Amino acid sequence: MTASTAPPSASSSGPLLAIRGLSKAFLGVQALDGVDFTLRHGEIHALLGENGAGKSTLIKTLTGVYLRDGGTVALEGREIAPRGVEEAQRLHIGTVYQEVNLLPNLSVAENLFLGRQPMRWGLVDRGAMRRRARAVLQPYGLSIDVTAPLGRFSVATQQIVAIARAVDMSAKVLILDEPTASLDAQEVAVLFKVMRTLRSRGIGIVFVTHFLDQVYEVCDSITVLRNGRLVGERRTADLPRLDLVAMMLGRELEAAAHRIDLGPAEVDSRPPLASFKGFGKSRSVEPFDLDIRPGEVVALAGLLGSGRTETVRLVFGMDRADRGEATVDGQAVRLKGPRDAVRLGFGFCPEDRKKEGIVGELSVRENIILALQARQGWLKPIPRHRQEEIADRFIRLLDIRTPDAERPIQLLSGGNQQKALLARWLATEPRLLILDEPTRGIDVGAHAEIIRLIERLCADGMALLVVSSELEEIVAYSRRVVVLRDRRHVAELRGGEVSVERIVAAIASETPNAIASETPVTAGSGAEVRQ
Amino acid sequence: MTLSAPGPARNLPQYGALFAVLLANWLLFPDFFAIRLQDGRLFGSLIDVLNRGAPVALLAIGMTMVIATRGVDLSVGAVMAISGAIAATMTGAGWSLPAVLAASLAAGLLCGLWNGLLVAVLRIQPIIATLILMVAGRGIAQLVTEGQIVTFTSPALAFIGSGSFLTVPMPVVLTIVVLAVTALLVRATALGLMIEAVGINRLSSAGAGVNTPVVLVAVYVWCGLCAAVAGLIVTADIRGADANNAGLWLELDAILAVVVGGTSLLGGRFGLVLSVVGALIIQSMNTGILLSGFKPEFNLIVKAGVLLVVLLLQSPTLTLFLPRPKGARPIGTVKPPVAPTSGGAKP
Numbered sequence: 001m002t003a004s005t006a007p008p009s010a011s012s013s014g015p016l017l018a019i020r021g022l023s024k025a026f027l028g029v030q031a032l033d034g035v036d037f038t039l040r041h042g043e044i045h046a047l048l049g050e051n052g053a054g055k056s057t058l059i060k061t062l063t064g065v066y067l068r069d070g071g072t073v074a075l076e077g078r079e080i081a082p083r084g085v086e087e088a089q090r091l092h093i094g095t096v097y098q099e100v101n102l103l104p105n106l107s108v109a110e111n112l113f114l115g116r117q118p119m120r121w122g123l124v125d126r127g128a129m130r131r132r133a134r135a136v137l138q139p140y141g142l143s144i145d146v147t148a149p150l151g152r153f154s155v156a157t158q159q160i161v162a163i164a165r166a167v168d169m170s171a172k173v174l175i176l177d178e179p180t181a182s183l184d185a186q187e188v189a190v191l192f193k194v195m196r197t198l199r200s201r202g203i204g205i206v207f208v209t210h211f212l213d214q215v216y217e218v219c220d221s222i223t224v225l226r227n228g229r230l231v232g233e234r235r236t237a238d239l240p241r242l243d244l245v246a247m248m249l250g251r252e253l254e255a256a257a258h259r260i261d262l263g264p265a266e267v268d269s270r271p272p273l274a275s276f277k278g279f280g281k282s283r284s285v286e287p288f289d290l291d292i293r294p295g296e297v298v299a300l301a302g303l304l305g306s307g308r309t310e311t312v313r314l315v316f317g318m319d320r321a322d323r324g325e326a327t328v329d330g331q332a333v334r335l336k337g338p339r340d341a342v343r344l345g346f347g348f349c350p351e352d353r354k355k356e357g358i359v360g361e362l363s364v365r366e367n368i369i370l371a372l373q374a375r376q377g378w379l380k381p382i383p384r385h386r387q388e389e390i391a392d393r394f395i396r397l398l399d400i401r402t403p404d405a406e407r408p409i410q411l412l413s414g415g416n417q418q419k420a421l422l423a424r425w426l427a428t429e430p431r432l433l434i435l436d437e438p439t440r441g442i443d444v445g446a447h448a449e450i451i452r453l454i455e456r457l458c459a460d461g462m463a464l465l466v467v468s469s470e471l472e473e474i475v476a477y478s479r480r481v482v483v484l485r486d487r488r489h490v491a492e493l494r495g496g497e498v499s500v501e502r503i504v505a506a507i508a509s510e511t512p513n514a515i516a517s518e519t520p521v522t523a524g525s526g527a528e529v530r531q
Numbered sequence: 532m533t534l535s536a537p538g539p540a541r542n543l544p545q546y547g548a549l550f551a552v553l554l555a556n557w558l559l560f561p562d563f564f565a566i567r568l569q570d571g572r573l574f575g576s577l578i579d580v581l582n583r584g585a586p587v588a589l590l591a592i593g594m595t596m597v598i599a600t601r602g603v604d605l606s607v608g609a610v611m612a613i614s615g616a617i618a619a620t621m622t623g624a625g626w627s628l629p630a631v632l633a634a635s636l637a638a639g640l641l642c643g644l645w646n647g648l649l650v651a652v653l654r655i656q657p658i659i660a661t662l663i664l665m666v667a668g669r670g671i672a673q674l675v676t677e678g679q680i681v682t683f684t685s686p687a688l689a690f691i692g693s694g695s696f697l698t699v700p701m702p703v704v705l706t707i708v709v710l711a712v713t714a715l716l717v718r719a720t721a722l723g724l725m726i727e728a729v730g731i732n733r734l735s736s737a738g739a740g741v742n743t744p745v746v747l748v749a750v751y752v753w754c755g756l757c758a759a760v761a762g763l764i765v766t767a768d769i770r771g772a773d774a775n776n777a778g779l780w781l782e783l784d785a786i787l788a789v790v791v792g793g794t795s796l797l798g799g800r801f802g803l804v805l806s807v808v809g810a811l812i813i814q815s816m817n818t819g820i821l822l823s824g825f826k827p828e829f830n831l832i833v834k835a836g837v838l839l840v841v842l843l844l845q846s847p848t849l850t851l852f853l854p855r856p857k858g859a860r861p862i863g864t865v866k867p868p869v870a871p872t873s874g875g876a877k878p
Contacts, residue, residue: 318738342740350738359728359735361799366724373721374740381721424739 014077016041016204017062017093017173022071024057031057033228034071039173039204044195046215046236047208049225050248050304050469051440055208058225059175062206063088063095075173094166095175102162104151109133111150112165136168137161140194156187160194167198174198175206180214181305184283192218210305211486212241212508226250241508248303249471249504270294271330273463274344274432276315279324285310287324288489290482292432297454297464299474301503302484308467309351310487312434315465316348317341318356342375344432347425349418351436351467357421360410364402365391367409368423375428394423399449415446422453432463439470451477471500483507544844545792545808552812552837553577556819563822572695576818578703584814585702586611586761586778590785591792591806592706592713593757596750598789600730601798602650602657604754607785609668610642611762611778616675618763619772622683631688636759642668643755647748665782672774682771692768702764706807709760713753714803723801726750730798788813791841812841 017039024032032054039045049055060066062073064082073080075091082088085095102111109129110117118128133146140160150158159179166174176195180188195205195218207219215222215236222239224231224247231247272291280287285307292298300308313319315326317335326333328344335341341348350356359367368391373382382390391405398419402412409420418438425433438454439447454477458464468474474481481498483491483506491506493499556576557563566575590607597604614635621631642664649660683689694701717723725746728736737743758778766772791809794801816837820830 316738338738339740339742348738355732356734356738359732359739361731362724362728366728370724370728370736370741371739373724374736374742376721378721378725378746381719381724 015039016043016076018072018074018077019058019062020072020074022058022061022073023069024061024066025069031228032061032068035225035228035230036233037223037230038233039206040221041204042199042202043221044199044205044207044219046219046222047206047225048215048222048244048248049231052227053225053248054228055225056177057228059095059177059206059208062173063093063175089166089169089171092170092172093175094163094169094171094173095177096159096162096166096179097177102150102158102165104158105149107147108137108144108150108153108161109146111161112136112146112168114165116169136164139197140164141190154187156183156190159183159191163194163198167203171203173204173206175208177208178210178305179207180209180211188214210303212244212303213486215244216241224248242505245303245504245508249469273328274315274346275327277325277327279314279321279326281310281314281319281322284319284487285314285484286488288482290315290489292463292465294431294463295458295461296480297458297466297478299478299481300465300467300484301471301474301481302507304469306484306507307487307489308484309436311484311489312348312436312465312467315341316346316434318348318350339374342371342428345428345430346432346434347371347428347430348434349421349425349436349438351440353414353417353421358409358417361408363406364395364400364409364412364420365405367420368394368405368427371424372427390427391423394420394426398423398426398453413446415450418450419446422450426457430462432465433457434465436467437469438466439468439473471503474498474503475500485509542793542802542805544841545805545812547844548791548837548841549808549812549815552815552819556815556822559819559823563819568698571698572700573698576822578700580811580814580818581703581706582700583818584811585700585706586765587781587784587788587813588706588807588810589709589757589761589764590781591788591810592710592803593750593754594782594785595789595792595794595801595803595806596713596717596726597657597754598730598786598794598796599726599798599801600747600750601733601796602730602747602750603661603786603796604646604751604758605658605661605782606642606646606664606668607754607758607761608778608780608782609665609672610639610755610758611765611781612672612772612774613642613668613675614639614759614762615766615772615777616672616681616774618688618766619681619683620675622685622688623681628685628687632763635763636756639755639757639759639762640752641755642758643752644748646755647751650751651744651747669774672772672777676772676774678774680771680773684770688767689770690767692764692766692770702768705760705764709757710803710807713757716753717803722746722749727799727801730801784810784813787838791838793845812837 015038017037019035019037022032022035022037023030035054035058037047037058047055047058057066061068064084064087067083068081075093080091082091082093088095103114106114112133113129117124118132119125120128130146137144137146142157142160144153144157150161163174163176179191183191195207198205209215219236221233222236222244223233224244226248231250270293273294274292276288276290278287278289288311290298300311302308310319314321315335317337317340320336326335333340333344338348354360359370365387369382369387372390376382388405394400395402395405400412400416400419400423402416409417412420435454438450451473454464454466458477466474466478475498478498479495481493481503482489483493483503485507490509493502493506553563560576563576566573566578594604594607617638618631618635621634646661646664649655649663650657691701691705696704717726725736725741728741729743729746733743762778765777788809789806790796791812792802792805792807794806813834816834817830820833821827
């Protein structure tokens with residue numbers, strides 16, 4: 001029995017895949033807690049959720065990367081428990097990841113038939129392999145040279161090859177884990193055509209994505225997870241965007257969040273400290289305009305993958321913008337790298353503290369003075385006693401819990417590491433401090449302290465650009481919120497407009513600028529004009 | 532300001548091993564520590580260890596910083612050959628000593644610059660990037676000497692290899708000078724901190740504004756310079772340049788010296804003095820085995836055995852089972868001893 005012979009509308013005979021009460025814990029952290037998920041024949045089903053929702057754990061449990069702790073998984077009514085990707089594939093569950101896990105050096109045909117090459121007299125029958133490869137790819141409208149190395153083709157083509165391989169290996173369930181993350185609009189269209197073709201053949205597709213437009217374009221049903229729990233399953237047609245965003249973010253929309261009154265939003269008359277015009281990077285974030293004034297907190301809100309992090313990385317020069325211009329104090333500046341940004345008085349606490357923030361083995365003291373020292377240059381070492389003064393001052397000021405300043409920073413808790421990183425930048429007395437998810441993975445106490453600190457810094461005249469998934473937090477300390485969706489700046493809320501409801505509404509809006517105030521930041525259409 | 536990472540326990544295996552090897556030498560050869568003054572120069576087995584160990588010690592000084600950035604420089608042996616070939620050939624052609632020295636050192640500097648640019652700008656993995664010069668360097672040296680073993684008679688150049696300053700042999704003096712200058716350069720400035728930061732986490736360091744390419748190029752340049760000095764010493768000592776054999780395999784001895792000295796190949800904290808101690812451990816063994824009358828073949832096996840012991844003493848897995856002073860970390864590790872995953876799980 002192969003996928004192609006499955007009746008396109010077998011929904012009457014029960015679901016294709018039924019997951020019930022699925023649980024999985026890691027070191028006491030409940031990653032999945034009694035999750036149900038149902039996939040029908042010939043259905044494209046979006047699996048959505050923010051960070052830590054449990055999407056990838058669910059997929060990995062389904063494909064046998066993890067063994068489940070509890071619950072049942074039934075494929076066409078038969079209980080399955082794959083113990084590896086191979087076994088999952090044999091059980092008709094195929095997976096295609098964002099990063100195609102095929103071999104770029106081998107030919108397309110070899111990739112399609114790897115491990116199951118057609119043989120003749122004990123040797124690989126290359127002729128048959130090529131013929132069959134062409135036949136396999138033909139329904140996908142892909143007429144490429146199957147003898148060319150896979151790596152020579154675009155990511156989209158590679159993905160379709162990966163899908164073709166999975167389907168050809170008799171997949172009934174096809175899991176697409178963020179396949180569109182690095183595709184452009186045309187490539188996405190091609191991929192969607194393939195997905196629709198497969199749907200009409202009765203294959204069930206689990207589609208993981210961060211792009212809401214894509215969900216509404218191609219998916220039949222939506223399942224939303226949050227913090228390892230099932231929030232709900234809906235038909236796409238019956239679920240307004242606003243409700244979907246609310247489900248993902250876990251907001252009760254009628255419960256209005258009370259916000260601190262920061263006064264009227266008349267600050268805009270002052271000249272901006274930093275100004276970005278048509279700033280962007282292809283395949284990363286659409287060109288945007290952004291002004292940041294001294295003493296103001298600008299927050300970037302949006303779902304995971306909406307381009308928040310990409311935006312701040314461009315602003316700090318961690319990634320290089322390929323279009324647009326930046327000015328600081330009215331002077332045009334080039335942001336070729338973090339060094340340029342540091343020289344301009346910027347500071348940046350990245351989202352991934354371990355990978356891009358701390359220097360683990362170095363002491364708290366050395367981590368705190370690193371940016372200041374780097375700005376001064378290696379020839380002007382900060383004297384040891386001065387280093388100790390600086391470190392001790394910030395350890396006290398930010399209440400960094402460490403026995404002493406000489407402790408390797410990697411031995412500190414996440415919250416204290418974050419505070420030490422804040423100290424690193426505060427020691428440079430920055431004019432613009434960029435914080436990407438400053439409160440992620442931090443315990444409640446440290447959380448509140450960091451919020452208080454943000455408010456204090458702002459009052460001291462420092463400009464802050466903050467990315468956060470915590471909407472209440474954003475509402476509490478921001479006068480201005482830029483809302484992003486699908487790598488685009490879609491709205492800007494100011495002063496009294498800033499509220500959780502308006503942010504959620506802007507995230508859910510279908511067309512750019514729909515919810516924006518009278519002067520929208522968005523410049524999504526500006527790209528074509530500039531080129 | 533310390534030259535090595537803090538903590539007395541950290542240095543224990545290195546000094547202990549050096550002491551043990553010297554003790555073994557003394558037991559085998561009671562005159563080992565005898566030192567006599569002759570013609571204004573010190574002689575004796577101990578002096579011999581220092582003198583013969585100088586080239587590897589010099590290489591180890593440069594290599595320490597390269598390894599601290601999580602790199603490695605395989606080309607130092609070849610760079611020795613190049614600098615030696617240039618020195619011998621130019622001396623033979625009648626150039627003055629300052630010109631010869633300048634040219635040899637400049638060659639080392641250029642080699643380091645090449646390596647550094649490959650690693651820092653083109654982002655080629657250090658082991659591959661420096662492998663290029665390791666192979667090509669001997670060819671360059673042979674081109675300089677035109678395939679011959681070039682000998683010279685200039686006493687001025689020979690002085691570097693066999694002369695002495697205040698009774699101390701010149702190679703030892705030069706090593707001490709290079710060690711002191713290097714230590715000053717990295718510890719009296721912020722360079723040492725930046726080298727360690729880049730080695731531990733290049734991304735974080737760049738994000739903090741550290742000029743990572745310049746730091747990387749600098750350590751490879753310095754490593755090339757150290758290799759050039761070592762090449763000069765070897766050439767001056769034998770009064771000739773053998774492009775095929777000068778410094779052959781010494782890059783491996785240098786890496787070994789650094790690792791024995793406790794600097795992790797994963798980059799980060801480094802100790803210059805400890806690397807020199809590592810070089811001396813290796814040389815003490817070489818000398819001891821020669822003196823003891825064992826066949827030289829034994830040398831390699833005994834050496835491997837002793838090194839294994841030193842490295843075991845630094846192994847994080849093993850250290851977990853040994854009592855250690857409060858607050859001390861396992862030596863030579865990068866990760867904190869959080870979970871004894873591999874070692875602790877076994878019965």
